[in-house]
Amino acid sequence: VGADTVPEGGWLDSGQLAAWLRFVAVLELLPAALDSQLRRDADLTHFDYYVLAMLSESDDATVRMSDLARRTNATPSRLSHVIRRLEERELVERIACSDDRRASDARLTESGRAKLESAAPGHVGFVRRHVIDALSSEQLDQLAAIADALLDRIDPDGDFGPLRGARSAAVDSEG
Amino acid sequence: VGADTVPEGGWLDSGQLAAWLRFVAVLELLPAALDSQLRRDADLTHFDYYVLAMLSESDDATVRMSDLARRTNATPSRLSHVIRRLEERELVERIACSDDRRASDARLTESGRAKLESAAPGHVGFVRRHVIDALSSEQLDQLAAIADALLDRIDPDGDFGPLRGARSAAVDSEG
DNA sequence: TAAGATTGAATCGTCAATCTTA
DNA sequence: TAAGATTGACGATTCAATCTTA
Numbered sequence: 001v002g003a004d005t006v007p008e009g010g011w012l013d014s015g016q017l018a019a020w021l022r023f024v025a026v027l028e029l030l031p032a033a034l035d036s037q038l039r040r041d042a043d044l045t046h047f048d049y050y051v052l053a054m055l056s057e058s059d060d061a062t063v064r065m066s067d068l069a070r071r072t073n074a075t076p077s078r079l080s081h082v083i084r085r086l087e088e089r090e091l092v093e094r095i096a097c098s099d100d101r102r103a104s105d106a107r108l109t110e111s112g113r114a115k116l117e118s119a120a121p122g123h124v125g126f127v128r129r130h131v132i133d134a135l136s137s138e139q140l141d142q143l144a145a146i147a148d149a150l151l152d153r154i155d156p157d158g159d160f161g162p163l164r165g166a167r168s169a170a171v172d173s174e175g
Numbered sequence: 176v177g178a179d180t181v182p183e184g185g186w187l188d189s190g191q192l193a194a195w196l197r198f199v200a201v202l203e204l205l206p207a208a209l210d211s212q213l214r215r216d217a218d219l220t221h222f223d224y225y226v227l228a229m230l231s232e233s234d235d236a237t238v239r240m241s242d243l244a245r246r247t248n249a250t251p252s253r254l255s256h257v258i259r260r261l262e263e264r265e266l267v268e269r270i271a272c273s274d275d276r277r278a279s280d281a282r283l284t285e286s287g288r289a290k291l292e293s294a295a296p297g298h299v300g301f302v303r304r305h306v307i308d309a310l311s312s313e314q315l316d317q318l319a320a321i322a323d324a325l326l327d328r329i330d331p332d333g334d335f336g337p338l339r340g341a342r343s344a345a346v347d348s349e350g
Numbered sequence: 351t352a353a354g355a356t357t358g359a360a361t362c363g364t365c366a367a368t369c370t371t372a
Numbered sequence: 373t374a375a376g377a378t379t380g381a382c383g384a385t386t387c388a389a390t391c392t393t394a
Contacts, residue, residue, distance in 0.1 A: 022322035025336035028248035073203040134328040147197035161200035
């Protein structure tokens with residue numbers, strides 16, 4: 001590297017900065033909009049909704065806490081607080097685990113399923129109008145690829161989030 | 176519309192859902208990562224940093240509160256609390272406005288500028304490594320366009336955020 | 351009457367510490 | 373010794389109400 005180059009990547013050029021500033025605006029405004037819609041219409045945060053949705057898609061509507069934390073992109077602490085609040089509202093219940101007595105399962109109650117089903121149409125409609133329909137189908141594909149690339153950097157070990165990209169269990173490969 | 180169509184757009188297909196789930200993971204994890212880096216290295220939230228950065232780029236390092244709220248994508252209430260905390264740490268100061276006595280200006284102090292300058296290299300490096308360098312230059316352009324499209328839906332009146340897209344003050348146009 | 355800004359109460363998330371069991 | 377999970381204290385954001393001035 002020459003002596004008079006910018007040190008280690010340096011600042012952002014104007015195009016990079018403009019893209020970053022717009023993206024930051026989305027990072028601030030979109031979660032706020034999702035929370036606002038769900039709180040107003042269903043008295044749920046977006047994270048609450050997500051927890052209920054992940055439970056509803058599982059066998060017996062039951063998921064191990066540590067697994068649920070991973071699926072909802074949350075720390076164990078955050079999930080524990082949220083599950084406690086949802087349990088007070090009788091939307092979920094906690095069940096002690098028989099095979100591993102350190103663990104516990106969260107389970108969606110009937111009342112929780114009813115809450116989710118009453119909230120879902122409004123929420124899905126909101127997501128459709130504000131995100132899906134705002135983008136062309138090419139842009140939606142691009143967004144998925146971009147999100148994958150970002151998650152590889154933010155969470156390289158895959159501790160959080162849905163299974164992504166092309167590496168499910170690429171341990172036995174030759175590369 | 177036919178009688179037996181799905182009501183108003185209906186659910187998301189599997190491709191749309193997969194893209195949305197990945198995007199939601201980014202919305203959860205990236206802000207947390209930004210906050211974590213800045214809190215650890217500079218005792219600032221990402222929003223704190225953003226406020227200081229917006230002030231530093233303005234004439235006399237001074238911005239009207241309502242204007243600063245728009246530029247930082249924040250509600251007046253949120254900004255007011257944050258500015259109070261930053262003022263207690265002597266990183267900003269508030270100045271009563273002479274021309275409009277309802278308004279007040281926030282101004283970056285010398286100490287605030289020093290804080291920003293000491294935090295900037297580490298933060299910019301983090302953004303570069305985790306976002307900019309994770310994407311191709313085509314993807315970064317795509318992300319800017321996607322963010323624009325989303326902001327048009329989330330904030331159609333442009334109450335928040337940086338000036339965007341092709342409509343700066345398109346009032347006098349013919350279209 | 352509305353714009354600009356602030357405040358206090360309540361809620362939510364984070365961090366560090368803890369407790370139990372594998 | 374580490375994994376799974378929880379707790380309490382603290383910090384940050386939201387919501388509704390308020391206050392002042394245009």
